[in-house]
Amino acid sequence: MVITVSHLKKFYQTHQKEPGFLGSLTSLVHRKYQTVKAVDDISFDIKEGELVGFIGPNGAGKTTTLKCLSGLLYPTSGFVSVLGFTPFERKNAFLKQIALVMGQKNQLWWDLPAIETFLLNKEIYEIPDAQYQKTLDELVELLDVRALLKVQVRKLSLGERMKMELIAALIHAPKVLFLDEPTIGLDVVMQKKMRDFIASYNQLHKSTILLTSHYMEDVRQLAHRVIIIDHGKILYDGKLDNLVKKFAKYKVLSVVLDTYVTPDKFKEIGELTDYNFPKVIIRVPRSASNVAAAQLLEKFPVDDLNIEEPDIEDIIRDVFSSNLK
Amino acid sequence: MQRYLRVYRKLCEMSLETLMAYRANFINSMGSSFAWGIFSFISIFLLTSKTTSVYGWKREEIILLTCAYSIMIGVFHTLFSRNFERMAEIINFAQLDTFLVKPMDSQFLLSMRWVNYTASTRVLLGIGFLFYFRRIIAIELNPLAIALFFVLLFFGLLLLYSIWFIVATFLIWSPRLSNLIELMYSVSGMTRFPGEMYKNASEYLFLFLLPITLIITTPIKFLVARASLFDVLSLLFFAAVLFVISRKLWKFALRYYTSASS
Amino acid sequence: MKKYLQIIKDTWAEYMMYRLNFVLWRVRMVMQILVVYFLWWAIFSQKQEFFGYTQSMILTYILLSSIVRTLVLGTTTMDIGDVINKGDLSNFLLRPFHFFHYYIARDIGDKLLNFTFAVVEITVLYFFLRPPIFIQTNIVTLLFFLAAIIIGTILYFFFSLIFGFLGFWTPDVWAPRFLSFVIMEFFAGALFPLDILPKPIFFISQLLPFSYFLYFPLKVYLRQLPIEMLLQGFAISIAWIIGLMVCAQVLWQKGLKVYTAEGR
Known part of the structure; x- marks a missing residue:
């Protein structure tokens, strides 16, 4: 088992604030806290090489789960293990083997060509020269961006930038890949290219891929296994065909x-x-x-x-x- | 560790390349930085022109202090200040995750990501004026003293950095207080004056500002052989303690961040 | 007229939303004044007189400059460059009020708010520090002082507008503006009265518009200007207003042509 999640819960507190000056004053003294149950007791296991799709409406708990698995969030309770590590300890050995790609969070340096960011990551992840070159060539071919490597990131189109973000995220050949809404904001053609890429990558490297989406097409095309999550709970976990038979x-x-x-x-x-x-x-x-x-x-x-x-x-x-x- | 040095070297290169990509901006920033430095010098020179001694500081010593300030603040702005400004943005726009997912110390990445080469004009100006005034300043140059001076300067820099980082860490709890970083620029500006000036104004003020007053004045006092052991030890003490606090506080803030966000 | 009143109120509401940020801004201003104040205090601890100024004169100058600053240099026009670049200018062109009038209203809101705070701060500082300050009682002088402030305010308004209008031609509006801040800090006389500078530099500073932001009004208040200097000051500053106003108008017209041509 590459990923094990057992009774994971992630709650967090928010408080209401009444509008206006009086509201600010009262909120200084007395705050009404509400507990939001982002993830409410979920459990699942994922084997090496699986491509799993998390579907759910907005606010279902998909991104929260992903963040717990990648170490960005500290679970309220429950057990999480990825590649044998406890994610929130954020050990370097763990971080070197995973990748997290989230829509709006870019890591490319805006004013420089994308290749510079790749070289920076090469140093950060301590990738040996030969492996770096091999991975780079392969990704560049797969995404067809050879000609754009030396172009300033600010001059690239949204689709091209997304491809470069992917390369930057995958240059260290992670064993586990977390993709948060990978096709959001892309046009239909780019969406297909993204899906094809994810499928090919999964096949080539046998890397474990967990993606979240609220687009049906993503799941239909990619995921052999689907986990439906809503209001922090898992509603279904299994093959897509079975889902149809069971629920339709x-x-x-x-x-x-x-x-x-x-x-x-x-x-x-x-x-x-x-x-x-x-x-x-x-x-x-x-x-x-x-x-x-x-x-x-x-x-x-x-x-x-x-x-x-x-x-x-x-x-x-x-x-x-x-x-x- | 070697990896950190290699990564930092790459970051320096990338900052340099970014700088060159914008020629007009580069010239303008250099110009501003240079003008700022020149004006500071003219101001100090003018204001101390009729005085022989201010709070026990001779005029030459004040000029030396100003040169050292220019050098120290130049180094600080080159290495760190832009990173603190960006840190406010990064925390405010929830981009911290990109840094936390990397297998490197986040305090390092956030503090040292960008190198602001244009601020190095202040360093050059400081050195330039130091050279220009060397006859007026006239201190005996003993190699051991010089070495110790640089050690104290390093600790001064460490102290300044730690104070900034501690302040910036509070942004995790209140991301919208971006003005806090701007405030730090003013606070840094206060280090250019002799600590005695604040003492004379108000004992309370002096106590409150004590660490700040040590940053540049102590190394200079040492150089002109007027530093008391208390001054030197205070500087070392505060620098070490505040640096440790900055790291512990940052780790604590990250725990809060990972527990309280979604 | 009512809509401009509303704009002023909206500006205040905006500041109240970011009140912690605003408070920090005021703290910075107070800190800066204090540092300069202590510096001068230190200088006068040695001497009674400095370049023709007594301690009371200088301290009055410094404390008053903090208040005059809020009126002359307080502005919201710094975001004009970005407004143009982001294309938000279109919103203005569609609304039933003049772009200039909008910013004048906003500036009045900004100035009033900062002025109120500055007066409170300086009053509090006065009670803490008990500096020997000089209160001007001559009505005529005070009227001239007010006139100089108004001129300085108008002057700075056009000065800032011009930098904003650069946004029509370049995405980089901050760099030239920042350079102007640096020069202005020195030549407006915020740290020290400009007449302590060596003669040639002082002469140049009188020709530049910067000295009329702070130095000139403050000198008028201190009643230290012989009548010729007073008249010369008003003349030069008014000439600058006319010059900058024309420049701003021209840039605005030309800029609009460029803006609408690009169809943003």
């Missing part, structure tokens, strides 16, 4: 009609979610999907029919909303 209560029939049929006629089959002639989308309970399909083919002028799994986003949304209840 319905299937989606997507139909292409030959001739026009009035919408209400579909009521007997199932719930009509979208009608844009000639396309029709109907929701039916899982168990009834075959029967419903047969009925459609029999009674309606159907040109084409597909039975699909519901969108993962919808499933997860349902999971979250049922969690709120």
Whole structure:
């Protein structure tokens, strides 16, 4: 086990402050503290080489968990072990083997070419020359930025800068990689490139990767294993396919009609979610999907029919909303 | 450790390259720094022109003090002050994590990340005026005395650094107090005057400012053979104690930071 | 008119939001004055008279400069450069008030607030330090003093505006401004009255606009200027106002053309 988390809890205190001068005065004397349970008793294990996706809405506790694992936060209670180390002790030997990439926190020197920051990290992480060159070449090829190495960081586009940030974070070939919302703020093309990169990196190096996201695509494309977290608790931990089977209560029939049929006629089959002639989308309970399909083919002028799994986003949304209840 | 020296060398190079990347800014900053230094000298020279002795300090000694101040503050601003300003930003904008995740001492990285070469004009000015006034100043140059002088200067620098770092550490609890760092510039400015000046004004003030008054005046007093053992020991004591406090306080602040944030 | 009153109130509200920062700023100001004060105290412990000044004159000069500073040099126009660079200027151009008037209103807010604090600080310091200060009672002198302060204030306003307008042409507005601060600290007469400088340097300082920020009004107060110097001072300072005002207007017009052309 590369990562072991057992009954991890992270609570922190906030206090309310009333607006205005009187509010400031009262807050000096009497403060009402509230405990925010960012992470509330979670446990999981991750093996070497796994690529795990943490999904959850904003404020679910994903980033907090990641920070606890990388040593930036001191847990309120529970046991955390990464690569055999206790993260919050922040031992150098531990830090040399992990990498944390968070969206807005950049480490590249703005006015210099990115390669200078790489060389700085080389010294900080004590990477031998040969290994540095090898890793650099490989990353540069994978991300296709050879031509940009000597360009000032301030002159690069957002996408190019993100690639350079990645290289800076990976130049010491970490065994464990924590990625916090890696595709946030990127355009569709860049998002795909980022996902491809993460997948390739995981395959090439067998490094353990933990990423957080609230984009479904990230998880769908990358994570073999998914951990759903909401309000500090784990709702599901397992393979994505199983998630669908376990939580999806319905299937989606997507139909292409030959001739026009009035919408209400579909009521007997199932719930009509979208009608844009000639396309029709109907929701039916899982168990009834075959029967419903047969009925459609029999009674309606159907040109084409597909039975699909519901969108993962919808499933997860349902999971979250049922969690709120 | 060797690794720290290699990293620092790289940081010095990178600061130099950044400096060269902005030529107009470079010339302007050098100009400001130079002008500031010249004006300080003219002021002191003018103000002490009619006096022979101020609080037991002869005019030559005041000039020597001003030169030493210029050199010391120049070194300090070159190595440290910009880092303290950035530290306020870094803590305020929650960018501390980038530093904490690196396998190097965070106090080192935060204090020494940038080198402000333009401040070295003050050092050069100090040395220049020292040379210019050497006839007026006229002290016997004994190699042992010079060596000890530099040792005391080092401790003065250490003391100044520790005070700044302790103040900057408080930003972890109140990140928006960026003016605190600006205040430190004023406080550093107070070191240029003989400690006796503050003593004369108010005993309480003197006691409060005691460490500050030791920073430059003690090495100079030593050089002109007027330093009491008490002065020297106080300097060494305060420098050592405050440095240790700065490290302990920083570690404590980091524990707070990692416990209280999300 | 009401909207300008609102702007003044908003400026105060802003400062109150960052009140700890503001308090630190005042602490810095007090510290700086104290250091200069003690320095002069030290000098006068040896002598009765220094370049024609008595201890009371100098200490009055120093303490009063701290108050006059808040009126003349207090400004919010330092962020104009950034406002232009970030494109926020567009917001102004769309609103129903003149850019200049907005900053004048804000400055009045800033000056009043700092002035109040400075008066309180100096009063407190007076009771602690008991310096022998000189209170001017001649009404005519006081009127001239007020006039000199107003002129200094207007002068500095345009001076600062010009540095702000550099933002139309360059992203680096702080470096030249910082250089001007350094020169100004010396030539405005904050540390010491300028007439103790060697004659040639003093002569130059009278031609530069800086001495009219602090030195000139303070000399007027101390009633140490012969009538010709008084008139000369007013003449030169008013000439500078006209010059800087024209310069500011020209830069503003040209700058706006550049700004709108780039379509920010």
